[in-house]
Amino acid sequence: MIIEDLTERIGEWLRGSGPESDIVMSSRIRLARNVADFPFIRRCSDIDRANLEATVRDSMKRHPRLAELDYVNVALLDPLDRQFLVERQLISRELSEAEGARSVAIEKEERLSVMINEEDHLRIQVMHSGFDLQSAWERINELDDQIESQVRYAYHQQFGYLTACPTNVGTGMRVSVLVHLPALVITQQIDKVFRSLQRINLVVRGLYGEGSQAMGDFYQVSNQITLGKTEEDLVRRVSEVVPVLINYERKAREYLINENQHDLFDQVSRAYGTLQNAQQISSEETMHLLSRVRMGVNLGLIGNVEIPTINKLFVHTQPAHLQKLTRSGTSNSQRNIERANYLQSHLRPRPDSSEHN
Amino acid sequence: MKCQKCEKPATFHITDLTVEPLLALHLCPDCAKQYLQPEQAALPAPTTSSVIDKQLKLEQTAEELKELDSKSCPVCGVTFFEFRQAGRLGCPHDYDYFQAELEPLLLNVHGNTKHVGKHPRRMPLEAEVTNAVIQERRELRDAVETEDYERASKIRDRIRTFETGARDGDRDFGDSGSRHAGGEDSGREEHTA
Ligand SMILES: [Zn+2]
Ligand SMILES: [Zn+2]
Numbered sequence: 072m073i074i075e076d077l078t079e080r081i082g083e084w085l086r087g088s089g090p091e092s093d094i095v096m097s098s099r100i101r102l103a104r105n106v107a108d109f110p111f112i113r114r115c116s117d118i119d120r121a122n123l124e125a126t127v128r129d130s131m132k133r134h135p136r137l138a139e140l141d142y143v144n145v146a147l148l149d150p151l152d153r154q155f156l157v158e159r160q161l162i163s164r165e166l167s168e169a170e171g172a173r174s175v176a177i178e179k180e181e182r183l184s185v186m187i188n189e190e191d192h193l194r195i196q197v198m199h200s201g202f203d204l205q206s207a208w209e210r211i212n213e214l215d216d217q218i219e220s221q222v223r224y225a226y227h228q229q230f231g232y233l234t235a236c237p238t239n240v241g242t243g244m245r246v247s248v249l250v251h252l253p254a255l256v257i258t259q260q261i262d263k264v265f266r267s268l269q270r271i272n273l274v275v276r277g278l279y280g281e282g283s284q285a286m287g288d289f290y291q292v293s294n295q296i297t298l299g300k301t302e303e304d305l306v307r308r309v310s311e312v313v314p315v316l317i318n319y320e321r322k323a324r325e326y327l328i329n330e331n332q333h334d335l336f337d338q339v340s341r342a343y344g345t346l347q348n349a350q351q352i353s354s355e356e357t358m359h360l361l362s363r364v365r366m367g368v369n370l371g372l373i374g375n376v377e378i379p380t381i382n383k384l385f386v387h388t389q390p391a392h393l394q395k396l397t398r399s400g401t402s403n404s405q406r407n408i409e410r411a412n413y414l415q416s417h418l419r420p421r422p423d424s425s426e427h428n
Numbered sequence: 429m430k431c432q433k434c435e436k437p438a439t440f441h442i443t444d445l446t447v448e449p450l451l452a453l454h455l456c457p458d459c460a461k462q463y464l465q466p467e468q469a470a471l472p473a474p475t476t477s478s479v480i481d482k483q484l485k486l487e488q489t490a491e492e493l494k495e496l497d498s499k500s501c502p503v504c505g506v507t508f509f510e511f512r513q514a515g516r517l518g519c520p521h522d523y524d525y526f527q528a529e530l531e532p533l534l535l536n537v538h539g540n541t542k543h544v545g546k547h548p549r550r551m552p553l554e555a556e557v558t559n560a561v562i563q564e565r566r567e568l569r570d571a572v573e574t575e576d577y578e579r580a581s582k583i584r585d586r587i588r589t590f591e592t593g594a595r596d597g598d599r600d601f602g603d604s605g606s607r608h609a610g611g612e613d614s615g616r617e618e619h620t621a
Contacts, residue, residue, distance in 0.1 A: 107520060107553050108561040108594065110504045114518035116569040126591070190516070212546070219548050223594050225520040226552040230534075231543025233523055235516045237530060238537050240523075242545040299540025 073141045073177070074152050078395050082159060082181035082198075085386060087378040089201020093369040094317050096249040096289065096382070098204045100211045100306075103234045103243035104193040104218070105225040111235040112188060117171055120188055124172040127187045130221040131176060137217055140176040140185070154391035160198065162186055183214060191234050191243070193218065202313055204246060208306045231298065241298030246309045249278060250316055253288040253366045254323035257338075264319055265290075272296055273312060287358035287385060292316070324370060339367030343376075347418045351407040357388045357414065375420055384417060431456035480512050483533055501525045503559045505566065521559050553594055561590050 084097040105111060109123050131137040145153060145166060153167040162175050166189045173188035186194040195218065197211040225233040231241040239245075255261045265275045278289035292312065294305050327335045342363035345352075365381045367373040386392055388410050393399060399409035431438045432454055440453075440460035453460075484493055497509035506518025508526060517523070523530060534541045564583050571580035 105520065108558040108590065109565065110519040110562050111517055113514065113516045114504045114506055116565075118569055118572060119565055122565075215546075216549060219550065223550070223553050223558075224548050225558070226548050227520070227523055227543075229542055230523050231545060231547070233520045237517070237534055240534070241538065241540075241543040244545075296538045296540075298534060298538035298543055301545045 073143060074155060077159065081383045081386065084182065084198045084200045085379065085382040086200045087382045089199065089203050091317055092201035094251055094320050095202035095313060096251055097198050097200055098202055098207045099196065099198040099247050099249065100204070100207045101194055101196040101245050102211060102215055103191040103232070103239045104195065105233055105235070106192045107223045107225040109192065112190060112192065113235065121172040123192060124174055124187050127193060127222060128174060131185070131218060134217050134221050137176070140178055142174060142176050145173045145175055146171065151391055151394060155395060158386060158389040158391050163189060163194070165189055183210065185218070190236065202248065204248065204306050204310050208302065212302070239297050242300070242302050242305060244297055244302055244305055245293050246305050247291050247293035248309060248313055249289055249291050251289055251362070251365065252316070252320050253362050254327055255320055256288045257327065258323045260319065260323060264316065268292060268312060271312070273309065286355070287362040324366070328370065336372055339363050339372050343367065343373055343418070346414050349411045349414070351404070352411045352414065353407055354388060354390060354410070357410060358385065361385055376418060380417060384414065388413065429454050431459050433459040479537060480515065480533055483536055484512065487532065496529065503562050519562050521555065524555070557590070561587060
């Protein structure tokens with residue numbers, strides 16, 4: 072079963088490699104597409120949904136490259152496995168919580184997934200490690216062409232690719248980068264930076280969170296406009312702002328080191344110490360502390376832990392991952408104990424061992 | 429040290445990293461709050477339905493809006509009221525049927541009403557044909573609900589005939605002639621854009 076295979080591994084996008092990966096965690100592009108001869112999801116009957124899901128899946132499987140993907144029937148998964156795929160960023164919360172026929176096609180390396188019967192009939196997503204939007208665009212453009220050779224899309228001469236929500240129409244494309252900005256948070260510059268992004272029509276969202284509170288100082292920056300610009304333009308607009316964000320974050324880190332290195336070193340060391348020694352710890356606190364440690368490692372303040380390990384812990388300490396990895400119970404307090412154990416086993420220095428995973 | 433913006437004691441020492449050269453500021457708590465969160469704090473992106481609502485109330489009288497709300501798409505049956513409430517359309521035809529209402533909204537959200545990006549490689553299917561199929565699907569649901577299985581099976585046959593034809597039709601976008609590629613995409617060229 073594919074979910075069990077995924078549990079022990081980490082997604083390609085968590086590798087912690089790729090350009091500027093100390094600050095840019097991942098580059099993601101998604102395309103919204105609909106099938107021309109079905110109503111949009113909200114107007115689909117149960118029969119329509121089932122037919123639609125089967126039609127899209129069967130059509131995709133006729134393409135030799137798309138046939139290699141793993142097709143997961145989300146409607147048959149239990150809530151724990153659905154939550155697991157959400158934490159993994161392979162499906163959206165919306166698809167997880169929807170009802171009726173729905174599925175997702177996943178590539179082994181987890182760089183791409185295709186959701187069927189989300190808000191739109193198809194939500195195609197490509198996610199690459201680091202700041203690498205150009206290759207993500209090339210990959211998703213190719214994938215889109217492959218699907219289009221098998222599925223007749225709803226396309227309009229004037230409005231382009233038609234979507235259930237008019238805010239996605241045209242290219243149907245959302246380009247985003249996931250950035251780690253702990254120093255801008257510590258120096259309280261983050262709101263200011265984001266207001267300047269909103270002025271140029273970019274949207275900022277916290278990772279996993281719905282509101283403004285970002286988990287672990289991770290923020291997702293994406294385009295708001297989808298109509299009236301070419302795909303290359305949209306990629307360029309998001310790409311252009313990333314070096315600016317990176318520059319702000321680096322300046323903030325420099326500032327923290329120059330102005331109060333002891334404070335910074337103290338914060339990072341305490342975070343690391345807590346993660347190594349806590350006996351019970353919540354998911355939120357873990358994210359917060361891992362964020363500090365991640366910055367500390369990138370600044371060379373902590374030496375004996377690798378970035379891929381930290382990246383992995385961000386995902387593996389989420390509730391569904393933890394529950395599957397440690398076969399712990401469903402109660403919060405039990406999970407908090409298991410989480411502390413799991414963190415210890417990955418972060419405590421082991422005598423005479425240089426091996427890490 | 430006094431606050432640089434008023435006379436109160438400065439307890440916040442901020443370095444603005446978003447300007448060049450770096451700007452050192454010494455502010456009291458009130459002015460610091462003002463400085464770090466001027467205007468309104470980052471608002472969550474407005475929902476589609478709230479944008480639509482705002483737009484419509486600007487342009488329509490209550491009477492006009494009431495009439496508009498009852499307008500319903502002949503293909504999928506969605507009413508304008510339902511769209512306004514949920515922010516989601518019912519089928520591709522809605523973009524034509526509600527075009528006059530949607531264009532100001534699109535202009536507001538995207539600053540544009542015309543797509544300029546990529547297009548499918550194959551010629552899109554005729555809207556008349558796909559709309560008819562969507563209507564058939566609606567009738568199929570009705571037939572199943574009323575347990576009229578004979579009618580349901582006839583509708584299924586018609587839908588299946590369409591689906592087979594749609595899959596095998598493979599005209600390139602913009603081409604006037606048709607071309608056979610054996611159902612696979614093996615005959616497709618590298619790039620059209
Ligand atoms: Zn003051
Ligand atoms: Zn409709």
